[in-house]
Amino acid sequence: MKIVLFWHRRDLRTHDNAGLAAALQSGYPVLTLFIYDREILDLLPSRQDARVTFIYDQVERLGRETAAAGGTFLAFYGRPLEVFGQLLSQHEVAAIYTNEDYEPYAAERDGAVAVLAHERGAEFKAFKDQVIFAKNELLGKSGKPARTFGSYRKAWLEKAQDEHFQPYPSADLLTAGHLQALPNAPARPSLADMGFARYEQFVPAAELPAEDLVRNYHETRNRPGLVNSSTRRSVHLRFGTLSVRELMRQARELNPKLLAELVWRDYFMMLLWHYPGTATESFDVRLRQVPYRNNEDEFAAWCAGQTGYPLVDAGMRELNATGYLPNRARIATAGFLVKHLLIDWRWGDRYFADHLLDYDMSQNVGNWQWMAGTGVVAAPWFRVYSPQSQLETYDPDLAYVKQWVPEYGTAAYPAPIVDHKFARQRAIDTLRAAYRAAG
Ligand SMILES: Cc1cc2nc3c(=O)[nH]c(=O)nc-3n(C[C@H](O)[C@H](O)[C@H](O)COP(=O)(O)OP(=O)(O)OC[C@H]3O[C@@H](n4cnc5c(N)ncnc54)[C@H](O)[C@@H]3O)c2cc1C
Structure with missing residues (x-):
């Protein structure tokens, strides 16, 4: 049979x-x-x-x-x-x-x-x-992927109809009449059989986030110090323990900002499929020869959350302790590595890949290249966020910093590893020179 x-x-x-x-x-x-x-x-x-x-x-x-x-x-x-x-x-x-x-x-x-x-x-x-539109389903007028997120999102919102979010009836069909039972099935391997030891980290339930959270999402998402500032469903989307259609149905009903963030996810997945080489190489050919400094001591300080910039350090310490990092802290830590320290985005990409519970190649590469200014879509290369202004804007009461960097404000906390003004100018000069050299 x-x-x-x-x-x-x-x-x-x-x-x-x-x-x-x-x-x-x-x-x-x-x-x-x-x-x-x-x-x-x-x-x-x-x-x-x-x-x-x-x-x-x-x-x-x-x-x-x-x-x-x-x-x-x-x-x-x-x-x-x-x-x-x-x-x-x-x-x-x-x-x-x-x-x-x-x-x-x-x-x-x-x-x-x-x-x-x-x-x-x-x-x-x-x-x-795992996405609403994949591969060639939503290309720009040129027949290639849109090169700005704004135009992709507009086309996505125009094309997406209720039917795209309808659930598939798999749970109802999962019955003895449709399944094969094997009387002598081989046992499934245990973690120990595969040479792994159990290591649990906190993961929220694989269910829709609370309605209140979703309604307030646009106001809270950039505040890493708030409890429940974002959905924390990335790990479930990564492993498919939550259906993206289900989460999008909720976002469509309650919060367009959350929907837009989920559209970013579709976008990066489509981009990686079209440009698989960007997993390891800058998409922008003019930025493939940047003379990154790649100082190993500074990289180690970044990894350990010892840069002397509290928002960056809080982020890296949270990542090391929990395997999770809020989006604003990902932006702060990634921006600091690629711009202030002038370390190759691939070093940061690798470190996140090893530590993030929600690690997803398309999302990680897309976002890292965005931050480095090297991607299919990218923040302008001359944008260098100030970690201090970011701290004042997004963690004004230092709730996030106090949680992860308890010695902040005492003599035990390190001095800044590099001066912001100096590092900003160095990044801009280096990237401008790389652009010019590439013609
Ligand atoms: C340098 C860097 C690396 C990143 N690496 C990853 C990664 O490996 N895996 C990953 O899932 N996300 C990654 N992100 C995107 C984003 O930071 C996380 O998806 C988000 O922080 C997860 O928390 P959340 O589920 O509470 O997100 P929410 O803010 O609640 O957003 C809901 C969902 O929308 C999607 N989303 C939100 N922000 C983004 C974004 N900037 N890009 C793409 N999708 C987004 C995610 O699927 C997320 O779960 C990265 C961002 C940066 C700046």
Whole structure:
């Protein structure tokens, strides 16, 4: 009897899941699975990783939900091509269903799995699930991605209709009649089986944020010292434990500013798909040869939150302690690294990649290149935020600084690592010279 395989990746939920709903409507019994991809896990700097712990908990939850519905949820620790090689030998597979993933590695991996599936007589079907518009669905008039967020957002808002936000009926379809149960299914690997130790960090519930928070979002989002200043749903969007359609429905109803931020997410994901090379290289060719200073001691001080600039230090300490950083603090820390210290944006991108629970290549690269002035869309290269003015504007009562830099204002707190005026001029001169040299 033929079956369909459904492969979960960045969509660790059974409700409102586009690809899962399609698989459950395929007419074949569905065997659902997750692969702990060694190509990714083996590169992690630590065996105590909050993201791996989070994923593990979600996979186990999916396992329980699927069992309760009468099916089997498989999990493997391995390389996707090898895992599918085995599954295609063990079962008569009509098709592999999954949801699209737009990162360069994922595109390559999925291409290889699709080839393997076709060789074995199975189809490979990927569905759009984690954004509203993907790939070539929303291009500028030139047929290329819009080069300003303003024009992208305008086109996005014009094109988006109620139907784009409708939930998929995957949860209702998750029944014994649609699922495949395997009597002798292999046990799912534990964290220890994969060489990882449990490491938990705070994650809010995978549910919609409170209505009040969303209504006030535009007033609170830039105030890192306030409790509940933003939704903190980024980790759930990253792993698909919350449906982006659901969050967007709420934002459309209650707060256009929140919707606009979610549109940024769509935009950066589309940009990375079109320009995969920007994951490691500046999009602006004129800024590929910037003589960054890349001073290792200064980088270490930035990482440790010891720059002598309290907003920057509070941000880095929060990141190190919790794996999270509010957007305003990401702007302050990133801007300081690339402009004041003139350190290559890729160093900061890497550090965030290793520490953020919500790390998402498209969002991280897009935002870092924005801050560095090197991106497809970018802040003007001569914009150098003053960390002191940022502090006065966004943390006027020092609530955020007091929380993360308790020694601020005492002799124990370091002097500024560099003078703001001097660093600002140095950044502008260096970037201007790089532009001129590039012609
Ligand atoms: C240097 C830098 C690096 C970043 N790296 C990441 C990253 O790796 N992963 C990530 O998810 N976000 C990243 N962001 C974007 C943003 O800071 C986070 O999404 C946000 O702080 C997460 O908190 P929240 O869920 O409370 O956001 P909210 O303010 O509540 O926003 C709701 C959602 O909108 C989206 N959003 C908000 N701001 C942005 C933005 N500037 N760009 C794109 N989408 C946005 C996110 O999906 C977010 O969860 C980065 C920003 C900067 C400046």
